[in-house]
Amino acid sequence: MEALDKPRKRRTLLKWLFGGSLAAFFAPAGYAVAKYLSFTAPVNGSATAKLSAADLSPAMPAKLLQINGEPIIVVREPDNAIRAFTATCTHLGCIVSYREVLPGTESKPAAGFYCKCHKGEYDLNGVNIPGTRPPRPLTELTVAQSADDLTISLTPKAKG
Amino acid sequence: MMIETTQSPSHDIVTEPARTSGLSFIKSRYFRNLAESAHLDQPLEALYHKTVPIHKHSFWYYFGGLTLFFFGIQLITGILLLIYYAPTAEGAHKSVEMIITQVPFGWLIRSLHSWSANALVLSMFIHMFSMFLMKSYRTPREIMWLTGVLLLLLMLGFGFTGYLLPWDQTAYFATKIGTEVPKAIPVFGDMTAGLLRGSKEVSGTTLIRLFALHVGVLPLIALLVVLAHVTLTGLLGTTSPVGTPIKRRVYFLPDYVLGEGIVWLIGFGVLLTVAFLYPWQLGKAYDLAKPTEPPAGVHPEWYFMFLFQTLRYVPEMVAIIGFTLVLIFWTAVPWLDRRSKANKKSPLFTIIGIIAILYIATMTTLAYIAVGNEASAEATAAKPAAVAAPNTGGGK
Numbered sequence: 044m045e046a047l048d049k050p051r052k053r054r055t056l057l058k059w060l061f062g063g064s065l066a067a068f069f070a071p072a073g074y075a076v077a078k079y080l081s082f083t084a085p086v087n088g089s090a091t092a093k094l095s096a097a098d099l100s101p102a103m104p105a106k107l108l109q110i111n112g113e114p115i116i117v118v119r120e121p122d123n124a125i126r127a128f129t130a131t132c133t134h135l136g137c138i139v140s141y142r143e144v145l146p147g148t149e150s151k152p153a154a155g156f157y158c159k160c161h162k163g164e165y166d167l168n169g170v171n172i173p174g175t176r177p178p179r180p181l182t183e184l185t186v187a188q189s190a191d192d193l194t195i196s197l198t199p200k201a202k203g
Numbered sequence: 204m205m206i207e208t209t210q211s212p213s214h215d216i217v218t219e220p221a222r223t224s225g226l227s228f229i230k231s232r233y234f235r236n237l238a239e240s241a242h243l244d245q246p247l248e249a250l251y252h253k254t255v256p257i258h259k260h261s262f263w264y265y266f267g268g269l270t271l272f273f274f275g276i277q278l279i280t281g282i283l284l285l286i287y288y289a290p291t292a293e294g295a296h297k298s299v300e301m302i303i304t305q306v307p308f309g310w311l312i313r314s315l316h317s318w319s320a321n322a323l324v325l326s327m328f329i330h331m332f333s334m335f336l337m338k339s340y341r342t343p344r345e346i347m348w349l350t351g352v353l354l355l356l357l358m359l360g361f362g363f364t365g366y367l368l369p370w371d372q373t374a375y376f377a378t379k380i381g382t383e384v385p386k387a388i389p390v391f392g393d394m395t396a397g398l399l400r401g402s403k404e405v406s407g408t409t410l411i412r413l414f415a416l417h418v419g420v421l422p423l424i425a426l427l428v429v430l431a432h433v434t435l436t437g438l439l440g441t442t443s444p445v446g447t448p449i450k451r452r453v454y455f456l457p458d459y460v461l462g463e464g465i466v467w468l469i470g471f472g473v474l475l476t477v478a479f480l481y482p483w484q485l486g487k488a489y490d491l492a493k494p495t496e497p498p499a500g501v502h503p504e505w506y507f508m509f510l511f512q513t514l515r516y517v518p519e520m521v522a523i524i525g526f527t528l529v530l531i532f533w534t535a536v537p538w539l540d541r542r543s544k545a546n547k548k549s550p551l552f553t554i555i556g557i558i559a560i561l562y563i564a565t566m567t568t569l570a571y572i573a574v575g576n577e578a579s580a581e582a583t584a585a586k587p588a589a590v591a592a593p594n595t596g597g598g599k
Contacts, residue, residue: 078307079283085305 086112094193096125105141110197114138115184117195120167121154127186127195128169132158133179139165145172156181220254220452250437254452255459258443263333265466266326267436272467273323274429276474277361280316281418288368290414292407295370296488303485310482315474317483320362322474324506327358335536335556337444338543344439345537350432352534357425362504364417367410371486376497378413379405381507387519406491445548500578502570509566512573 092108092115099106099119106117107130114130118141130138137160144152145164155172156165164172169181183200186193238244287306289298302309331351334340340348367378382405385395401408443449453459486498503511513522532539542549 075308075311076283079309079312080286082287082306082309084287084301 088112090196092117092195094195096188096191096193099125104143107138107140108195110195113197115195115197116141116156117186117193125186125188125193127184128156128181129184130181132160132163132177133171133181134158134161134163134177137161137163139163139181220454222454251456253437253440253455255441255455256443256449257451257453258447258449260333260337260444260447263329263337264441265463266330266333268463269466269470270323270326270330271429271433272470273319273326273474274425276315276319276471277323278422280312280319281422283312284316285418290368290411292370292410292491295368295410296485299369299485303482311478314478314482318478318481319474320365321504321506322470324358324362324504326470327355328506331355332556332560335559336553338540338549338552339441339444340537341445341540341543341546342537344435347432347435347439348537349534350428350435352530353428354425354432357421357428359506360421361417361425362506364413364421366504367405367413368417369485370410370489372489372495372498373486373501375405375489376501377503378409380501381503382409384514384519384523388523389520445543445546499581500574502574505567505571508570509563512566512570515573 088109088111090110092110094106094108094117096119099117101119104119108115108117115127116130116139117125117127119125121143132139137158139156139158141154142157143154145155145157146162147164153166155167156169157163158177161176163177164175165177165181166172169183171177171180184195185198185200186195188194235244238247284302287298287302287309289295299313303313304310334348334351363378363381366381367374382396382399385399386392388395399409399412400406401412453462489495502508510522510526513526517525536552537544540549540552543552
């Protein structure tokens, strides 16, 4: 009985060896390909965006800029405060713009950020307006001002 | 004997060889149901019973499969390279540089792609000439030969179009020469060169054109022709050369495939070792805005060297017409070789095959000797100048 079982055991061993060598080949190959695919190309750009305060005129109160490929929006708000926000809509990633009168607020004009793609709206603090699609507020960024020169970095502005 | 060699193996099996190992999954209910629902049960059944004749020269058949294996490697590594490669005169060299210096394992994938391309062409040449010398093209395998010739042209096309893509100086000048030669084609010369270049000189437009051919047009055609070539091999099978007795038959599944698998493993082992130890190099970028003279010893890939060398002896037009005639002859061999068609030994075509091999071997050797001489001549010519420079500086 035992002797009859032997060839079958040998076959099982061979099957495991064969499968094992296939796995030993494909696992590292898969690892290499996964590493190769997960590379993210570095963006060559400065870590800050620079702008002159004079560029934000009443006629053109907002500007779209980019830091390391990430779009940001700098705006001179109605109270004359200069603020910067990430310009990527938190809904599906379109780029928002500044509107002195947000669509739908014509009867009681309110300024804010507007996303054309799905009519997303944010108020002047970058907070998403309930009833529109965006799920989260825009992130406010740090603006350093010396005389007329504005330097905006991707560091979120400390809440206070 | 004569009858056995003329018929395809699926018809002349009287008794099947004993199976040494089973393919249990093919017999499983799920697999059978799936195959039946796709009307694939009969082809699969035929494949299951397919046998391969073994004879004195069986070894050479492995090179067809090996070429197919390298083609698979080219597809996979090619698609991977496509992810980071930028086909513009400004970005091409930079992107290849990024692939080999920054992307993890990028150097290996690029090295595999370049080395495997050469291995593919070598394996294809061995396959073609062994099939020629065994007269494997004889009835009923004429169409197999025809698709094979087509694949030869397609693979050489891949080599030619792929050579420019890294946009280094050697690539630039080799393509400049390669796209200049077609100008000598009677009547259609300028048009052909213009179509290849897309501009008067080799430029960014040329790069995009050759790129489009390399990754779009050629793979699409090649895949179809490879499929036809392999399907025909499956349908018609292999046979033995006239006068060589078939010793025995083995099952295609799994015996022959496992044997082929060993050859693939060896091929892959050699390829991986070479790609690892000798990573494919990238030359200096060519800047279209600053024309320079070519680097020393500019020459095409080794498999174009016999053509390159022929151009040293005869005018371009003669070479083009000559090689076109040779190609037409080569394509028509199954119909021209009447003795093989009638299953008789055909020494004349054996001699033609040997002459072709000798011609390619001799011309390639001469070409490399010439390139080597030119490089050393340039090196000695450059030396005195280098020595003279500090002297003149000291004199002042």
